[in-house]
Amino acid sequence: MARLLILGGTAEAAELAARLAGDARLETVTSLAGLTRLPNVGAGRVRRGGFGGPDGLAAFLSDEGYDALIDATHPFAAQIAAHAAEASQKAKVPRVKLLRPPFERTAEDNFVPVQDVQAAADSLPEGARVFLAAGRREVAPFAARSDLWCLIRMIEPPTAGERLPQGEVILGRPPTDPAEEELLLREHQIGWIVSKDSGGRAAAKIIAARRLGLPVVLVERPKPPAGPTVENVDAVVDWIETTLFGEP
Ligand code: NAP
Numbered sequence: 001m002a003r004l005l006i007l008g009g010t011a012e013a014a015e016l017a018a019r020l021a022g023d024a025r026l027e028t029v030t031s032l033a034g035l036t037r038l039p040n041v042g043a044g045r046v047r048r049g050g051f052g053g054p055d056g057l058a059a060f061l062s063d064e065g066y067d068a069l070i071d072a073t074h075p076f077a078a079q080i081a082a083h084a085a086e087a088s089q090k091a092k093v094p095r096v097k098l099l100r101p102p103f104e105r106t107a108e109d110n111f112v113p114v115q116d117v118q119a120a121a122d123s124l125p126e127g128a129r130v131f132l133a134a135g136r137r138e139v140a141p142f143a144a145r146s147d148l149w150c151l152i153r154m155i156e157p158p159t160a161g162e163r164l165p166q167g168e169v170i171l172g173r174p175p176t177d178p179a180e181e182e183l184l185l186r187e188h189q190i191g192w193i194v195s196k197d198s199g200g201r202a203a204a205k206i207i208a209a210r211r212l213g214l215p216v217v218l219v220e221r222p223k224p225p226a227g228p229t230v231e232n233v234d235a236v237v238d239w240i241e242t243t244l245f246g247e248p
Contacts, residue, residue, distance in 0.1 A: 002067045002244045005060075006030045007084055011200075012098055013072035014042030016233050025245070033080070057087035068244055069095040070236055076135075076196055078222040085225035096239045097229045100200040102221065109206070110215045113197075117141055120194050120217045124148060131190045132165065133174075133205050134219060139165055142194075151188045174204060181208035190214065197221055 004020065006013050008030040020028045021043035030041050034048035051057040061069060071084040081097065088095035105111065114120045117134060121141035124130060132142055132150045142150055142165040150167035157171055158164060168188070175181055181204040185193075193209050193216045202210075209216045230236055 001025060001027050003065055004028045004068050004070065004240070004244075005064075005066045006070045007073045007080060008032055008041065009036070009077070010072055010074050011040065012100060012233055013070075014040045016070065016072055016098070016236055017042030017044045019233060019237060020044070020240075026240075051083070051087075054083040054086035054090065057083050058090035061087060061091040061093045066091075066093055068240065069093050070098060070240075071095060072098040072236070075099055075199055075221045075224075081222075082225050085227055088227075094243050095227060096236060096243075097224050097227065098233070098236050099224055099229050099231065100198075101231050102197045102199040103202055103206055103218070106210065108210045108213075110209075110213065111218045112215055113218050113220055115220060117194075117219055120219050121145055123217055124192055124194075128192045129188065129190050130167075131185060131188070131193045131205070132167075133193060133195045135196060138196075138219075139163075151184075151190060176204055178204040178207035178211065181205050182211055185209070185212060185214065192217060195219070 002025060004026055006017055006028060009032055013030060017028055017030050020026055028044040030044060030046050032046060032048050051060050069084060069088050071081055073080050084095055112123060114123055117138045118141045127147050129149045132139060132152045136154055142148060143163050146166060148165060150165040152169050154169055154171055155173055158169060185208055193205060193214055195205060195216055196219045206216065230239060
């Protein structure tokens with residue numbers, strides 16, 4: 001039986017694990033960083049926590065006898081992606097990167113592309129009212145701008161001492177309905193949205209911004225490591241067939 005390690009933490013990784021669960025030729029393990037309390041893991045075995053860098057991951061792959069590595073981590077998880085590439089070479093275990101395409105660009109979108117979160121904070125005009133939807137760990141450069149008013153959505157409440165920008169925190173997961181997001185943006189008189197170009201199907205916030213004609217400061221993705229990259233779960237399944245079983 002072939003052993004497959006999926007580096008997960010994304011919806012695609014869960015979908016892939018669920019797809020492969022019925023394949024009797026494969027034993028699949030999903031690896032999670034262990035940051036989220038109730039992650040969606042799809043199916044199959046799960047392990048949690050870092051490997052201790054590329055050497056740790058290479059040793060894990062060799063010691064546990066893995067035959068292939070699927071890096072299905074988030075487009076912005078640049079460190080684990082680089083470690084996966086290095087470890088696969090060291091351990092001589094084939095790897096593929098599953099990288100969903102960036103957000104679609106339509107004529108109605110008003111995207112302001114920037115290199116990183118600091119550039120996003122620098123690009124906002126004086127006194128802007130901002131919906132900060134770039135992720136909880138990315139708020140520091142905005143907290144340093146005392147002229148901004150920021151609406152921040154968090155799944156877990158802020159912890160004591162966590163430095164946040166001036167504004168308001170709302171708790172909850174992002175809605176799937178753009179109308180809900182539109183209402184939120186109107187209610188808080190938001191003029192600017194900051195988001196990562198996480199990609200995939202346009203998120204509700206992106207559609208709501210499009211409908212309201214609001215500019216979205218869009219943080220561009222880090223460049224993925226060299227090597228095979230595919231855009232969806234179907235293509236990973238094809239890659240597994242070809243790589244492990246020699247069939248397209
Ligand atoms: P990162 O900065 O690229 O990685 C930091 C460290 O966390 C890695 O060096 C590795 O530790 C460990 N790690 C990350 N993903 C892991 C995994 N799947 N299994 C085991 N260890 C892992 O990653 P991140 O941006 O913190 O993201 C962490 C996880 O959250 C990823 O699995 C990612 O798919 C998911 N996620 C990230 C974002 C985002 O915007 N960055 C959004 C949604 C979901 P060692 O060096 O010790 O091995």
